[in-house]
Amino acid sequence: QLQGNFNWSNLLNVTDFICSYAIDLDVLTSPTTSTVMTNFDVQGSGMTLLNISGLTGLGGSFDCNLAGNLTTLTTPISSEVFTNFNASRCDLTGTLDLSGLTGLGGAVDLSNNANLTDIVCPATTQTFSIFNTVGNSVNYFDLSPMTNLTESIGVTISFTSNALTAAEVNQFLVDLDTMSTGGFATRTILIAGTNAAPDGSSGGFDGTTAKANLITKTFTVTTN
Numbered sequence: 001q002l003q004g005n006f007n008w009s010n011l012l013n014v015t016d017f018i019c020s021y022a023i024d025l026d027v028l029t030s031p032t033t034s035t036v037m038t039n040f041d042v043q044g045s046g047m048t049l050l051n052i053s054g055l056t057g058l059g060g061s062f063d064c065n066l067a068g069n070l071t072t073l074t075t076p077i078s079s080e081v082f083t084n085f086n087a088s089r090c091d092l093t094g095t096l097d098l099s100g101l102t103g104l105g106g107a108v109d110l111s112n113n114a115n116l117t118d119i120v121c122p123a124t125t126q127t128f129s130i131f132n133t134v135g136n137s138v139n140y141f142d143l144s145p146m147t148n149l150t151e152s153i154g155v156t157i158s159f160t161s162n163a164l165t166a167a168e169v170n171q172f173l174v175d176l177d178t179m180s181t182g183g184f185a186t187r188t189i190l191i192a193g194t195n196a197a198p199d200g201s202s203g204g205f206d207g208t209t210a211k212a213n214l215i216t217k218t219f220t221v222t223t224n
Contacts, residue, residue: 002022003025008029009031016038017037017041020063022045025046027049028050030052035057036057036080037058040060041063042064043064046069048072049072050064051074052074052076053077055078056077059082060081061084062084064086065089065090066090067090068090069090070090071091071092071115072093074097075101076101078102079103080103082104082105082126085107087109088110089111091113092110093116094115094117095120096116098119098122099123102122103126104126104146105127105148108131111136113135114135114137115137116137117136119133121142121145124145124146124147124148126146128152131149132158134159138159138164139162142175143175144179149179150180151180152187153184154186156188159191160190160195161194162195165196166196166198166202166207167202167204168196168203170198170206170210171205173205173221173223174205174206177210177217180219182216182217186220187219187220188219189221191223192224193224196224198210198211
């Protein structure tokens with residue numbers, strides 16, 4: 001069981017890093033390396049800060065799920081493709097900047113970070129199976145850099161229980177309508193819970209029409 005500080009900055013050719021459930025780990029010092037890393041797993045660890053900005057070959061699967069003390073996650077600039085990015089059930093606070101992860105896609109779970117208020121999305125052309133921000137405190141944020149977010153069969157996009165205003169719900173729905181095309185079955189958008197209901201004008205956006213358009217494009221859309 002790792003305790004205190006763990007410095008692996010001299011290990012430049014690691015492709016898989018697994019250090020899960022190290023509840024007594026306080027500090028993890030990562031290397032600066034472009035080695036392609038396909039698995040990074042620190043789920044359940046006790047860290048409050050995780051800076052992996054030096055891992056410019058990071059991709060594949062990233063998991064810091066259940067790191068309940070983790071308030072700050074600093075990600076690298078990496079063009080490697082992700083199939084999984086799980087930062088759920090932490091204590092991420094303020095803004096989570098994912099803008100450097102231009103290969104982000106697959107299953108992205110950022111849920112249940114009660115103090116997370118903003119997400120900066122990367123410019124990525126990857127497709128997604130899940131994009132989950134349930135149970136955070138996020139306000140409206142710009143989804144449009146993720147150009148293929150809506151464009152795959154079975155994708156689920158969830159903003160449930162973020163206490164969004166009607167204007168914010170409207171803007172998300174309008175953005176998703178603008179980004180999406182028809183022809184992909186069983187797509188789901190969830191934006192209910194503690195969020196306000198959409199309407200036709202709040203914030204200058206017509207969420208009612210956008211929701212109807214999305215349903216026509218074969219989305220199942222759940223709102224209040």
